[in-house]
Amino acid sequence: MQRDAGRIGLLEDDPIMGESLVQRLSLEGHKVQWWTRGEDAVRGLSSSTADFDLVICDIRLPDMDGEDVFRQSCRETTTPFLFMSGYGDIDQAVRLMRSGAVDFITKPFDMATLLDRIASSLRSSSGSSIDGELGISPSMRQVEMVLRRYASHTLPVLIQGETGTGKEVCARFLHQASARPTAPFMAVNCAAIPAELLESELFGHEKGAFTGAHQLHRGYTERAGDGILFLDEIGDMPLPLQVKLLRLIEDGHFHRLGSEKPIPFKARIVCATHQEIEDESRSAFRQDLYFRLSALPINLHPLRDRPEDVLWLAQRFLEEITEVRDTPVRGISALAEDAMLEHQWPGNARELRNRLERAAALSENTLLMPIDLFPEKRVAFVAPPVETLSEARDAAERRQILRVLTMTNGQISRAARHLGVSRTTLWEKMTRFGIESSARPEN
Template structure:
């Protein structure tokens, strides 16, 4: 079995040690980046496109210690950390492992021992991001890793992203991978319920609490039991109700409307919004925002993760074929090209809706561009003209995306399918801005 390779960042201020590690890891086939300061590491780890598989981190740094870098980066990234430590820092390294670091190695160490630990860590990466239902791109794999890390914490989770990016899917994934998966998952769309009814729906009401309240009504907070209360579009919650939600979080109890006895709240709160509710200009309560965003996750729009387009399209179409009457049996190459070129302003929801409409109306066994985009204007001949280089790059990019989709993002298998080496495929992916999140063993 050949060693697993990946993208590794080194955080080490010693020039001799850093250079030695960089050369050794590069020779083993890893893609390596070297940082000398914690501030530089935090800045690059915060970028959604960073996509490192492992950070090899020294605990003692010139501007801050490795523990501080790890804790700050964990708020925005699920990148694993392997710490390099002296004998005097072993207790700190053990504490970091309890907080989520994957491993530590004590200095001085030989390169073979470090390489074995790195290989073990990379082989332990989640390989089947397709099982998450989120996507095969690196950004969605990172989101899935973050949700797994959050799964058994009691704190609220805030999932942010544009409309249609799959925030409820992510919330259900969080619930499904938790140890409490059999408990209820109760979803409430705060934008879909009239403001005057939302409080009653959320907290319930006693019989006779108001005109028309003929029976006792148990609200969503009560029905969630010990499971998850998912509040979608939390940014649309009225200000008066935000104060009551804050009390619910802080005191873990509530009253039904018209009721005097307090009811214990035992569910976990997970929220989602497409709004920037933490921004300075937002009318959303800042104290509530800070409570809800204890464990944040951001889902990028579909246009920023083209690797997921065909993978999602195939998953949606398979479900449609399985559950409905349709003549469609697959997606034609020209329709795939059209999908890869479309900007998807409505994200995954738009993709699903277009496929559902196409499956219902098309008479073709393979989807054509006109089935998926019946509203698109015809492209005139002069608009198609371009250089051979541009056309070749576009064709290569589409073919790489197809291969990644068909192999669930596994680069080694995609390279074999395309008839190129894995190194060549990685170079082309970097050139075209494609970052797959799943790799396979060779």
């Protein structure tokens, strides 16, 4: 497997391991700077000549903690950190990932695994591997990068965001990016199953366990195997079941109802919620369970805060809809695109898809018009609000920038060329119009 080479800083105080890592990384084509003390690493990373693509850092060092090295270095550089942790340091390593570290690997590890993690971290830091499978806005590209990073671990993941933002889509993306994409993905909506049935559905039951239990039933937890158990709307899980879920995570096994035989639990838990379950004053959710489930967190922004994704999602949804539906619709008119960019999307991506499905089913036109997507706004389309020339010009510029960003898959340089302006000018306009951008203007 061909891997990209980079300039790597290595902070490891063990002379045998350090020398072994330097030799192997050098053979792989990387240029390695090795430090044995945290103070030396901080100095080296803050140097004006420092230009590292990745830092591999041990957590336990003779003179200072690896976390201190990371936090001090963050003041001077944005170089990504990959931490090497012992089993006793996993909680700290997880906290570091939540603070911005790119990854961690648990000792002892085999070299092939480390090399794969390094390759993934180098690609993630450069952004070259983020193709925009979940969206083209900077926030969704960041979510995709983090999910790819999380895919190599087995810790629980908690995805939070408004209803309709795509939490299950992200969970399935995480599953496909993992090392076991063909393993089961068992999705359970905790709000859709009556509370009195949820325990049996989750953990299963033996024949005769209760009235009506006429045969053995394997629950979602058992059927998930070594794949993913996805618990949607986890905030609606009854308190008694929250206790049992916490026990499942801590013990690594469960019992079917009516049985005393423990069954090992091998799946990874991924949860989603639109509620603020971390806030005890607003939620009846157990805080000890929340901290277990949120080891690796993801927060999804609402669609109104990432307008770059509106037309991109609309095109993908419409392609999927027209593949399975007999409809004359083949595209979206410019007027309909304008209407979509002006809409606030309170129902997020789910609302967008629902409007497109309804429009495709009812429209007799080749191109969807505003009235097809927003029939409730008929009067508004006939009599648009009065705007000044400056407001109208700004609105038109913003819509055109969003269209071209969709066409170029969010690439700023290509978009600037299509629009006939410099990259700096485009970036300034995007900032003025409230369009997200992770790219800085070139000097």
